[in-house]
Amino acid sequence: MAEPLKHLLNDTVPPRIAAMVRRAWRSFDSKAFLRQIEPGYESLELMARGQRIAQALQTHLPQDVPRALGVLVDSMDPPMGLDAAGEPDAGDRPYSAFLYLPHSMYIGAHGLQHFEAAMAAQHALTQRFTAEFCIRPYLLHHQGATLARLRDWAQDDNAHVRRLVSEGTRPRLPWAPRLPAFQNNPQLALPLLDALKDDPSSYVRRSVANHLGDIAKDHSDLAVGTARTWLQGAPAPREALVRHGLRFLIKRGDAAALDALGVGHAVALDVRSARVLPARARIGDKVRIEAELHNPTPLPQRVLADLKVHYVKAHGGAAPKVFKLQTLDIAPGATVAVGKTLSLQQMTTRTHYPGAHQVELVLNGRPQPLGQFQLS
Structure with missing residues (x-):
């Protein structure tokens, strides 16, 4: 049987984070940080472990939030690359990228009043783990400014950053709270998806497909209409993206989705x-x-x-x-x-x-x- 998810933040992770932060900021009290985390840590599940570490970071990092965010960024290892198949490649790191889950929780909880510093931290974080969770409070509380930043990031040289543009705005992102404004009005994010539909990275295109799939669950007509537009003169990778994005409707036998993909509802086989x-x-x-x-x-x-x-x-x-x-x-x-x-x-x-x-x-x-x- 697979290991429990909480082992992604096993007991080796807090000391490793402490060492990384202390390397970036020599005044960090590693011992007090670890003492705060330890009580009952073994009994906690994954997300609760992440919250425990994030709370300890908040206690022991500088209380000036922009400075604390800078320390977190300086403590991070080099960004992940992409392997030959276009998937995230952490190289030979001796730990899971989930080590950065507490960083995400800290940024989401404490950076809202410091938009520029928080955006810089998320730009760095998503190249090592993902900022798809911590960017959601910014979409809720600073929608216009965050969407403007994401429009810029859709042109970023880094595929992890471009993926965040699609993944972070998903209205039904797994493990994350819904984004009611985006669920009610998917047009908010559609220009971002349109900019990424032919991204050279399959990692990014798969996120766009999953976002289209989220839209299909609440606004099937819009999803099918978008699919029809995207399929006009589409290269093979975009066709695959659209098929993946409409899979929920296809599984239901939705006639409009089947027609958009050029197949009839009935088959004589x-x-x-x-x-x-x-x-x-x-x-x-x-x-x-x-x-x-x-x-x-x-x-x-x-x-x-x-x-x-x-x-x-x-x-x-x-x-x-x-x-x-x-x-x-x-x-x-x-x-x-x-x-x-x-x-x-x-x-x-x-x-x-x-x-x-x-x-x-x-x-x-x-x-x-x-x-x-x-x-x-």
Whole structure:
């Protein structure tokens, strides 16, 4: 089983932060800082650990907030790069980037009256961790000034900073409070997304897609209209971005979203040779799900193929999870194989429970039963 998330801020993190801060500011009282953190630290979960460290930082950093923010920035290690796949690369650091979660909490809580110093700190922080959480209070309390700064950052040379422009303004960002103004009026952030939709970094484009997906949950017409505009003369990376951004609507079989992607709501395909193997599995095993799609018509057919697994829950009911498979163009008379291997390992994001798990193939939003596997 995966380690609990709280181990991202294990007991080696506070001493490491203390050493980093003291390196930048020799007057920092490391011993008092650690004494404040220690009581009951082991019993705290991730976010509570971050808050405990942030509170200790507030106590022991200079009480002049701009100076304290400068100390935090000076204490940070060099920025992360990007690897060959365009993903964040922390190099050989002996710690998780979550070491900077308390820094984010400090900036979000204490920098609001010091906008310029706080923006400079977030610009530095997001290159080492992310400032997507701590920028949200600034969007709530200094919306105009923060959006103006984000417009500038959309042109920044650093991909981590450009990603913040999209990720920090997401109305439904996971682990973060909602942004009611942006949820009610997504047009506030759309110019930022438009500026980033062809970003050279896949890391940035994925954030734009996720932001479009947030919009789709509250304003499906706007999301589909934006998708149609972006798809005009779109290069392949932008097409992929739009497909990812509309995935919520596609999973629901939304006719407008399917039409925007150039696929019909209904498909005339035969599902053949469906297999769910093994039919009985244990927690920790793998299950392979396969099927063949045959086009019996004289016309080519475009289909978005997804896999829906109804995972058994602790109360005995089931909750569906949809996995994206492929977008397929199937020629007349052709047969195409689709499939996926499911890991049944316990994870921090999913707990597996015994019982019968129903499996469906979803074609252009319409489910087709494939069978089931029994988990024990």
